[in-house]
Amino acid sequence: MLELKNVSFSADGREILKNINLVIENEKFVVITGPNGGGKSTLAKVIAGIQKPDSGQILLDGQDITDWGITKRANSGISFAFQQPVRFKGVTVKDLITLASGKNLSTVAACEYLSEVGLCAKDYIDREINGSLSGGELKRIEIATVMARKTKLTLFDEPEAGIDLWSFKNLINVFEKMHSEIKGSILIISHQERILNIADQIVVISGGQVAQVGTKEEVLPGLFGVDLGCKYFKEA
Numbered sequence: 274m275l276e277l278k279n280v281s282f283s284a285d286g287r288e289i290l291k292n293i294n295l296v297i298e299n300e301k302f303v304v305i306t307g308p309n310g311g312g313k314s315t316l317a318k319v320i321a322g323i324q325k326p327d328s329g330q331i332l333l334d335g336q337d338i339t340d341w342g343i344t345k346r347a348n349s350g351i352s353f354a355f356q357q358p359v360r361f362k363g364v365t366v367k368d369l370i371t372l373a374s375g376k377n378l379s380t381v382a383a384c385e386y387l388s389e390v391g392l393c394a395k396d397y398i399d400r401e402i403n404g405s406l407s408g409g410e411l412k413r414i415e416i417a418t419v420m421a422r423k424t425k426l427t428l429f430d431e432p433e434a435g436i437d438l439w440s441f442k443n444l445i446n447v448f449e450k451m452h453s454e455i456k457g458s459i460l461i462i463s464h465q466e467r468i469l470n471i472a473d474q475i476v477v478i479s480g481g482q483v484a485q486v487g488t489k490e491e492v493l494p495g496l497f498g499v500d501l502g503c504k505y506f507k508e509a
């Protein structure tokens with residue numbers, strides 16, 4: 274279980290997260306949504322240890338991890354897929370997936386992760402993770418990588434960004450499958466109604482604060498009616 278207690282974060286003299294209190298229960302599928310600039314990515318970075326809060330506490334299974342760095346948090350079971358994926362020059366897709374899995378993966382096993390995210394594995398497995406990959410390809414490779422980690426808490430920051438509509442439907446299946454197989458908590462930042470629809474819990478972050486927390490039945494009806502300053506993409 275992940276707990277945030279009165280977490281605040283400022284940058285450039287601006288309070289970006291204000292007294293965030295949040296509990297992510299074990300094995301829950303949680304979706305964070307809310308307007309652009311509301312603080313969602315910052316919140317994910319604070320959880321992953323990329324940004325350090327000015328005040329407040331972060332607890333993982335009751336243990337205070339507030340002062341832990343990125344590596345220690347990653348080793349203790351937190352994975353993070355960035356809104357804008359990181360490139361690793363000189364590292365191949367197979368290297369990265371193998372590294373993420375923490376064991377000696379066969380090429381076939383590494384390829385399975387790529388196939389799950391809709392990439393033709395043989396075309397990608399030996400490619401370097403550099404600027405030659407398209408935005409959507411990078412995004413999918415990153416999703417495959419965090420899937421291979423199988424940690425108790427996986428954070429995805431707008432995984433749908435740059436993924437074409439045809440593949441998006443499959444991506445939903447990938448998340449659902451991952452959730453049932455890993456038996457960990459999944460926290461996805463998303464604006465997509467289809468992702469919101471598969472959530473056990475929805476958290477609305479607006480103006481650096483938790484504006485609402487609840488089940489989809491509780492949160493969704495209000496969400497589409499209220500002008501939060503952001504656009505939600507209803508299915509055609």
Ligand SMILES: Nc1ncnc2c1ncn2[C@@H]1O[C@H](COP(=O)(O)OP(=O)(O)OP(=O)(O)O)[C@@H](O)[C@H]1O
Nearest residue numbers: 284285289307308309310311312313314315316356
């Ligand atoms: N290091 C920083 N220095 C200054 N301002 C920052 C910093 N990090 C974030 N911000 C600001 O904090 C606010 C929240 O940013 P954040 O990226 O968390 O928003 P978001 O909810 O993820 O938005 P989006 O939906 O567009 O991805 C924004 O106004 C952003 O410009």
Ligand SMILES: [Mg+2]
Nearest residue numbers: 313314315356
């Ligand atoms: Mg963001």
